[in-house]
Amino acid sequence: MPLFLILVTLLFAACEKDVSVNLPQQEPQLVVEGRFENGSYPLVILTHSLNYFSQIDPAVLTNAFVHNATVTVSDGSKTMTLKERVIDTGNMKFFVYLPDLTQPANNFTGKVPGTYTLRINADNKAYESVTTIPPRGMQLDSIWWTLVTVDDSTKARLWVKITDAPAFGNYGRYFTKRNSEPYLPGLNSVVDDQLVNGTTFEIPVDAGVNKNLNPDDRPDEFFEPGDTVTLKFCNIDKATWDFWRTLDFAYNSNGNPFSSPTKILGNVPGALGYWGGYTVTYKTIIISR
Structure with a gap:
């Protein structure tokens, strides 16, 4: 073992101490x-x-x-x-x-x-x-799929084409429905037009996930040949986008010791959570076997 790593190991071993933190009980909000x-x-x-x-x-x-x-x-x-x-x-x-x-x-x-x-x-x-x-500042034009190989299995990747209005400040959130399953949001479910303002762009879309499941029990981000997939794309305002952007980030950072603390940005003063409006567009596609 290099001398530097040995010194670091000895330093932490010498400083090891049990720490007991008494966290106060918070009033329910x-x-x-x-x-x-x-x-x-x-x-x-x-x-x-x-x-x-x-x-x-x-x-x-x-x-x-x-x-x-x-x-x-x-x-x-x-x-x-x-x-x-x-x-x-x-x-x-x-x-x-x-x-x-x-x-x-x-x-x-x-x-x-x-x-x-x-x-x-x-x-x-x-x-x-x-x-x-809000108005449809981001217009869902079309959806399609491409086949990919994942661990020697054939899967389908979902793609979307979106046209953004010329003015800045458009925000979206998406859900997917696989066959008879409910609509589920993606792990990173929101998008904004900061980098794509006024353009038509194409992006891949991961399958929505049930966040109540253990990560090891969830399906991957792809779809299966034979699936009927419905995409629910929603235009939202900035406050709703802020809430889901920060909540998605906090959820995906859970358990990561190197992530920074995230404040969930709700829009209900005095309470936690959000009140959000959605302008909804649906498109359905069948993935061929």
């Missing part, structure tokens, strides 16, 4: 996950944050949902009330806030472009956030 797509009703999920070392199981997750909140969405002229509903998956129950169907005259779907204000009263506190469903 409201966590907001709200989205509003063009042509659809808004959906809002409210939970309480958990401590870093909390043991996660279905019972803990179920208890984290926030009930009996007052939730409204306004477009500037009309205001609709969202009511709490339960979705039972069999494994656990999810609680979501959706438009009150008993007041259909007040309900409205998202439009392009549109500006929408979310107001929440929960835990004796008031929260407010504004998002936009």
Whole structure:
């Protein structure tokens, strides 16, 4: 072993010491996950944050949902009330806030472009956030696939062509759906026009992933011959892009000792999470066997 490495080894061995850190218990914060797509009703999920070392199981997750909140969405002229509903998956129950169907005259779907204000009263506190469903500054032109060889197996790589509008400040996020699976975002699910402004460009698109799975159990970024793939491409505003950009980075850096700390940039003052608008375009392709 070189002298330098021996000295470094001895130095760290001599300085080894058990360190016990007493982390204070944080007060739970409201966590907001709200989205509003063009042509659809808004959906809002409210939970309480958990401590870093909390043991996660279905019972803990179920208890984290926030009930009996007052939730409204306004477009500037009309205001609709969202009511709490339960979705039972069999494994656990999810609680979501959706438009009150008993007041259909007040309900409205998202439009392009549109500006929408979310107001929440929960835990004796008031929260407010504004998002936009933006114009299609990034236009999804086409999708196609190419065959690649991965570990002696034939796979398919998905490609897209996008045309960006001349003005700077366009942002996007994508999801993929494989056969009958749900729509899943990519590990790096957002794109912006900082380097491609006003151009037509082609980029490869990784298959979306279920981030609840252990990384070793996830499929790779490719698709299989015979798959029917639907790409969901969304134009989003900068605040929504900032949230998912920082969350994707934090998730992908988890466990990396050389990564820098990342602050998740939400857009709901006083709470964690985001209220985001999506201008959605779908394209489907069948990968030949």
